[in-house]
Amino acid sequence: MPGKAFYVTTPIYYVNDAPHIGTAYTTVLADVIARYRRALGDDVWFLTGTDEHGQKAAEAAEKRGLTPRAHCDELSQRFRDTWAPLQISYDVFIRTTEPRHLRVVQAVLDDLWKRGEIYRGTYEGWYHVSDEIFVTEKEIEEKAIDRSKLRRISEDNYFFRMGRQRDAIREAVVSGRLEIRPASRRNEVLGFLEKDLGDLCISRPKSRLSWGVELPFDRDYVTYVWFDALLNYVTGAGYLQDDATFARTWPADVHLMGKDILTTHSVYWPAMLLAAGIPLPRRILAHGWWLVGGTKMSKSIGNVVDPLSYATKFGVDALRWYLVREMVVGQDAEFSDERFRARYDGDLGNEWGNLLSRAVNMIGRFGGGKVPSPALEHGGPSEPRTAAAALLDTLPGLVDDVALHRVGEAAMDLLRAGNRHVDLTQPWKAAKDPAKGSVVADALYTIAETVRVASEVLRPILPTKATDALAQLGVTPSGDLRAALRWGGLVPGTAVVPGPVLFPRVDPPAR
RNA sequence: GCCGGCAUAGCUCAGCGGUUAGAGCGGCGGCUUCAUAAGCCGUAGGUCCGUGGUUCAAGUCCACGUGCCGGCACCA
Secondary structure, rough: OOOOEEEEEEEEEEEOOOOHHHHHHHHHHHHHHHHHHOOOOOOOOEEEEEEOHHHHHHHHHOOOOHHHHHHHHHHHHHHHHHOOOOOOOEEEEEEEOOHHHHHHHHHHHHHHHHOOOOOEEEEEEEEOOOOOOOOOHHHHHHOOOOHHEEEEEEEEEEEEEEHHHHHHHHHHHHHHHOOOOHHHHHHHHHHHHOOOOOOOOOOEEEEOOOOOOOOOOOEEEEEEOOOHHOOOHHHOOOOOOOOHHHHHOOOOOOOEEEEHHHHHHHHHHHHHHHHHOOOOOOEEEEOOEEEEEEEEEEOOOOOOOOOHHHHHOOOHHHHHHHHHOOOOOOOOOEEOHHHHHHHHHHHHHHHHHHHHHHHHHHHHOOOOOOOOOOOOOOOOHHHHHHHHHHHHHHHHHHHHOHHHHHHHHHHHHHHHHHHHHHHHHHHHHOOOOOHHHHHHHHHHHHHHHHHHHHHHHOOOOHHHHHHHHHHOOOOOOOOOOOHOOOOOOOOOOOOOOOOHHHHHHOOOOOO
């Protein structure tokens, strides 16, 4: 009986929006979770992808003189091309236009229709004549839409009996079977569920929108966003295609997303699953926004940060570090050049890279280029050793809580202890005294071992740089993080391999 | 309007009934040279938003006030 895999998802991204800092964050976060789980021994199933149907995609294709298919092929590829350099280790990249997904969507819709969970009704709302789209009252206010361009119209459509599921969803959330994080978001969802929950219009007539999944029970309609987009999470897990895979992967262990689509995932999606008789996901985690100057990045304000420009300038790993370390998962965070440089220079360069340089250099000068044997520990366990042991204890819990910023913080604490140990033991002084050979050996071992352990801890966040750091210590990364964290893993006699500075200064200030 | 959250050092935050309220960054002073002008030590003394209350004891619980933020059904 194969065990249950740890299944982590990002939302599927709408092809008409280019990858930006928000989507990059969600995806990097998912990747870091996936890498930690693998390192801690879990089988992992990591899904991301693109959402490709809908009016905007169809219109954009038309404008470019392309078929929707060709347009989406190109834009979907753009996401893959962004994730590759960011080292995103997804197992599945799903596209909603894949034939297997169409089959799943239609099968679910057909089943719900036959069981009366979907019915035909009338949708009435404000229709924007020139944009050819229905707009909500909220959108009219927020976007200050000219009401003279609106007409009140009604049209026949299909509705999903979402309202029926309200109590069941609420029970799942209250009981914790469906966990919503952070807790403040959980409260919001519960508040939302206090009120009546309406049904959900799930169709559009083909006469207005043809780029979508046809309703199996009425070929004049396509399904509108919800069933099409959300069902990707089960399609990508093998639902109705591969029972063994689906049994191994579903339910999802965590759906990650920005807080803007929390309701969709914590109400609509569970309602759909409950109606379809599919188990609910275990956890939904909504993260915050990246802010610039205290306000959300937006194209209209023109304060959008291009994440890849930082990756180009400082390296992909540095970008991943900033995203993971700077944002308290669930809260908003500031993205600024100053903060980025502080993280790069301070955390990566000064604490980590510099300690690596110190260790490798001192082993070269005072240890003959080989990791010495730690003959004894003077005065009990060193501070780094104690810190490493503590880290081994706390890491799995932090990963379970998706408190990745705290994992990063803990790794820096360990490195700080390492730097303190260097100053405490001062091997360059002890090396002058032939009687203190064992003192030097102990010190050098402890310092190198600190860097090794910290690098192993950091590897899921900064895969390339951590591997580079370990290589300088003559170590091949371990696949088993728990084992790697045990003190004493560095084998005495291992030749260190001095290499380039791990995090060189970027545009250092003139002096 | 209704519901909810937050308000702790210059900045970002931790602390969730009990010794002199903490960390990182920044600032200031000193030490050091193995190292990426990196590191280490010390320090700066902040009405823990305000008022009232509960308690032997309150950033830490309750009420009210002020300020900020979030949610409020078809919006990826």
